Amino acid sequence: MSGTTEENVDSESPRSVRSEGNTILEVRDATVSFEMERGESRVLNGVDLSVERDEVLGIVGESGSGKSMLANALLDAVVDPGKTSGSVRYFPPDGRDPIDVLELNDDELRTFRWEEISIVFQGAMSSFNPTMKIRDHFAETIDAHDADPEECIERAYDLLSELYLDADRVLDSYPHELSGGMQQRTLIALSLILEPDVLVMDEPTAALDLLMQRSIISLLDRLQREYDLTLVFITHDLPLVAHLADRIAVMYAFELAEIGPAEEIITNAAHPYTRMLLGSTPNLDAPVDEMRVIEGSSPDPVAPPTGCRYHPRCPISRDICAESSPEFEDVSAEHQAACFFHEEASDAVTYPIGEDNDAIETEGSSTSSRDYGEPILSLDDVTVEFEGDQSILDLFDEPEYVRAVDDVSLDVHEDDVVALVGESGCGKTTLGKTIIGVHRPESGNVTYRGQDIWEARDSHREAEISFSEIRGALQMIHQDPGSSLNPNKRVIHSLRKPLKKSQPDLERVEQERRIMAMLEYVGMSPPEDYANRYPHQLSGGEKQRVALIRALLMNPDVILADEAISALDVSLRVEMMELLLDLQGRFNTSFVFISHDLSNARYLAEKADGRIAVMYLGEIVEIGTVEQIIHDPQHPYTQALRWATPDLNPRNESEESPIRAIDIPDPKDPPSGCRFHTRCPEAREICRQVHPTNISTNGSEVACFRADPDHDYWDSPSIVNEESDDDETSMSTLD
């Protein structure tokens, strides 16, 4: 504005900020620290970063790398008693004076946030007041900033419909009445209501299904262009932002490790950590054998390693790395990495992206070459129902039933891996629990080695195989290992229980010997040390291993792993899956692996030569070998999941979303005919009327008319462009 202030700016910082022209946020030496009893915990350490106007900057790091702190520091929103130092400057687009964010007082911050920069947090559900309607959240925000209510509400309507939401119904709902994906989109609309220039998103999609994540990313891409937004997108999931981001910054141990244009980071990462991270990410395009595990664990914020913080885990570290910490070095004009030896990294650490991977197509697994014997477990036309919710207002209505699993047949064989894949609410967990005899089906049979499980339960002793024997043979590990272990018991105690049950006459010494051997086997050594720990003294990965051992000590035939690796860090997932595979081979155990992530399912199923089953609204819509599902998906829904699974190859252009409606229809009232017809890009009139049965195509089974080249489907008119149908179903989960 005036010359004096510009001089001021220049005298404060030697860099001529204005000459960089397009910078909207400039972060210099940002440090966040917490005073702890053990010392000062620096959860963000001297980060320098510039965010350009109208760009999408992806900030990537594992959990505990300080990326959320960076996000909070941008708005001076670090929670007490954390202290933020350094400087964060915001350059308003209309040429006003730059704002020193960290210098603002409370009142100034109140207006600055949301009007200039706003933020979207990870858990959408926990970001809304549960007892207040969505409309009030919008209204109070507008009110608090003295904005024009009419204009803002109009904008809210625009934003919500832009995000494929029915604005009226969303605004009049309570937060819990919306699905997770709807909440997250509503939260995005809420953060844009005052037209900020910068939107910081802290893991906005981490809690959502891949299909929803990917849909939101496409929507963001559009919003960003339409509203001239600058996006700072923070995530642990590198592939997710690969297509969205213009530039990517990688964080390790509370510092920036590397920053550069997205494509360059993906194809030609310079920092060894980035390269390892890329190599350890399950990825549909890369051959499974090339994925690897990052050794070691993230450092402690109180006592980080000296010198380069990555050196204890780095394969190319030398003495100098431990002595002095590397400055940013230019890899190319816009690409910097904090590594002394970044020129050597590309040879030392390879990863499959960016190189030619034509080999994969031919390499794939052998198609249904397996010879399956008698199945261990067999499901025959199984249906599971739940009673729906009621309020006192529908006092005299009969309760509604939700068919969580509808008429499913499935066999699990000896030494088999079946991966169940689908969006949340598709019934995969219910089906899993029905497989291992936890849920009793309303109709249909579940048989274990020829013995009907529920008949065995009802008839007690007369059954050929007793119910308790069956129960013991079918085990489960849960998504959250923390809550499945008794927090007040030592590991050894939790592990002795199942052993006592499966082999009651085993002597105590022998019991302990076995437990120690198992702990050692899964890599928890010294086992004596781990055996005497309490669950809170274990990391997430270690807890999951203990849960796994506990299941294995029952000597089971089948283990249900319900999202067993979803809670783990990306770099730990491959390791955990390797362990599952190893144990499967050793103990002859079959796995039923539930995941919403096609790439994890693919990794496990491909290595074990198993199958992937895709579920949609209680039905298995496609089942087959990895080769069939991943490389030649028949069902449009499988194709949509395939689209939603992030891949790293920047050459795969992210095309438009293949589904017509973002939200899953209400499971209480599933669509007629083919249940997917409301979202299917290939839907035709017949799909609305006729329910497709499974069609076998060389080994896989698909519930879609398109698999049959002679079906009436091909003569039926398309319904893809009928708008009304679309709107209705996209909102029906609201009921």
Place this chain on the structure above:
Amino acid sequence: MNYYVKRVLQSLFTIWAVLTITFVLIRWMPGGPLDYLMAQFVQGNLGPSGTGVDTQERIAAFERMAEVYINFDPTAPLYVQYFEYVGDVLTGNLGRSIWYQQPVEEVLFPAIPWTVFIGAVAIFISFISRVIVGAALAYKEGSKLDIGGTTLLIWGHSIPFYVVAILLLYTFGYQFGWFPVSGRYNPDPPAGLNWPFIAGILHHAALPMVALAWASFGAGAIAMRANAIQILGEDYLRAAKLRGITSKRITLLYVARNAILPMYTQMLIQVGFIFSGSIILEMVFEYRGVGWYMFQAIQNNDYPLMMGCFLLITVTIAIAMLVADLTYGLVDPRVRRGESSESF
């Protein structure tokens, strides 16, 4: 079946079970109502006495009396006794008090408003004060005020309310003479809607109310503090602050509202115990409410009156629980199907 229909039927079943158990107790309890009545009769305290009455007449008189006092004729077949009893109770006929020589409902029903008045006001005072104290401590979590306050609350909660009642009575009633030591109202002003009379009622009720409010205050304030601390740590509070929402609005609509909700069920349960909680309290203050009559009935072996009180207590509790379950879904939009969340 519909959850709400199911829940109502459950409550009806509870009430029926209590009725039946009461019947069994009256009929067979050794030294129970029937024996007692018989003894009174034989001693000539009740019924026709004197030498000029023959045995037949006396038996007939006894049957009539049993009918009046305990609602059934002990010589009739058992099922007839049972149906007679249940039928009478359901039509509001609770028998006849031996001590007062009046129908039980005529003794008991006029006392109900007095007990309800004290109980309701005490619950209200206690609820408001524990919300304020609990929230204040939560906002100052970890400070000296919080540590001291919490200690005091636990200490206070460990003193039984009847001890508090006696202390209050001794200090403010006998020593300072600020409050009357017994009774429900001043006898001087004419009963009715005039200020001296109402002031007398309030004056008499003040100490019992404070003592009763004390009973639930300590634990309630600690629960409120814990709820509020949990809410204060919620992400949506932080998100609201970042959106620039004023702290007044956050305190009222975010913290207070969400922290109070789990206490709703607890409050209704308290309402349910309004009569059973009044027994000792009304004894201490000689306050003639339901509790006072019940205590008198126990002391005087006035079984019909006692049974009437028991029925009154169970029915109130059953209804309060039912209301809590049925309405929680309306109070808290998140909860459907009576999954009430509770905190104690």
